[in-house]
Amino acid sequence: MKKNILYIAAVCMALGLSACSTDPEDAVEKHVYTENEAPYLRTDASANISTTAEFRKGHVSPKIINLKDYAETIQTKLGMTVDDMIAGLETGKVVFYNINTSRGIWDKTAPTKGTTGWYYNKSGQIVSKDSDAAGYVEIDKTTKSIVIGVPETSSAGVSFSATVGFAINNGQNYDNYVRFNIPISVTDPGLIMPVFKIPAGDYSVFEIKFADYSTAIEKCLGMTASEFNKTVQDSSGDIAMYLVDDAGNWDTTSKYTANGIGYWLDGLLKVTTWGTKGFSYFVETHDxxxxVGRAPGVASGTQTKFHFVYASKTDKSKFVEFVCNATLE
Incomplete structure (x- = not known):
């Protein structure tokens, strides 16, 4: 009899210990969260969607995540189409919130940008004012997309992450969800700053070889140096050369005045034509x-900065930038 009592006590103790698990997944009945509570984030690696928003310094047009590109994941995890999910935001059937990944919970902070978005500082923390913001994430319900942006004055080196998610609002938890992990950064990978001397002599030129900057060309234009060289031999192709003024503005209206893709410049580095009074330099694309060359009569020892970009005509965010400091021998 004594043995039976000891056996029963041992079994009860084991059952009691197993019932002390703090893992929400182990609970017999899940906790129902109130409006003021932050639900835990149920682990579901297959619900994660990773994308990046990398901006070029000086050209920071918003990045767009088309939600219909992830329609299959949304259908699988939420049981609805993208259209239904966006409509659900209006009715409250679906919620869109930040996710605190370090604590493993949903962050129900109210929107600080419009009604469907948030501003973030450089540490990725939500802030209330655009003046404090290093970037933002918001929903465009009309285009059914997530829009990511950074201030126009952003410096290279900005880097933080935003994690947001859509979830079914069932009144108990947010276990059915899709999550977007979005690293946001501002870079300047296409800045090329050669320093060189233009040899003495009328129409002498210094050649900046594209192959020497193949990494920047490939990263910023999405083509090899060889492919880039082939493209810029045709002035009607997608790559254009634009001069850049001291304020960083591109001159996208001046017509080419040198051979192929290129310009003749006066002493103030304004576009001119060969033979016009004051013509002094040329910047033109070769094979x-x-x-970068000189016209007759420009004094030796003159120091000049030539600033221009090669950019895609159809996507101005794709470009390489040359800031050339030249001395005339």
């Missing part, structure tokens, strides 16, 4: 290089 395998961009040549």
């Amino acid at each position: 395998g290089s961009v040549g």
Whole structure:
């Protein structure tokens, strides 16, 4: 009899210990969260969607995540189409919130940008004012997309992450969800700053070889240096050269005045034509290089900065930028 009592006590103790698990997944009946509570984030790796928003310094047009590109995941995890999910935001059937990944919970902070978005500082923390913001994330219900942006004055080096998610609002938890992990950064990978001397002599030129900057060309224009060189041999192609003024503005209206893709410049580095009074320099595209040269009569020892970009005509966010400091021998 004594043995039976000891056996029963041992079994009861084991059952009691197993019931002390703090893992929400182990609970017999899940906790129902109130409006003021932050629900835990149920682990579901297959609900994670990772994308990036990398901006170029000086050209920071908003990045767009088209939600219909992830329609299959949304259908699987939420049991609805993208259209239904966006409509659910209006009725309250679906919620859109930040996710605190370090604590593993949903962050129900009210929107600080419009009615469907938030501003973030450089540490990725939600802030209430655009003046304090390093970036933002918001929903565009009309286009059914997530829009990510940073201030126009953003410096290279900005880097933080935003994690947001859509979830079914069932009145108990947010266990059915899709999550977007969005690293946001501002970079300047296409800045090329050669320093060189233009040889003495009328129409002498220094050649900046594209192959020497193949990494920047490939990263910023999405093509190899060889492909880039082939493209810029045709002035009617997608790549254009634009001069850049001291304020950083691109001159997208001046017509080419030198051979192929290129310009003749006066002493103030304004576009001119060959033979016009004051014509002093030229910047023109050659086979395998961009040549920076001098006209007759420009004094030796003159120091000049040539500033221009090669950019896609159809997507101005794709460009390489040359800031050339030249001395005339």
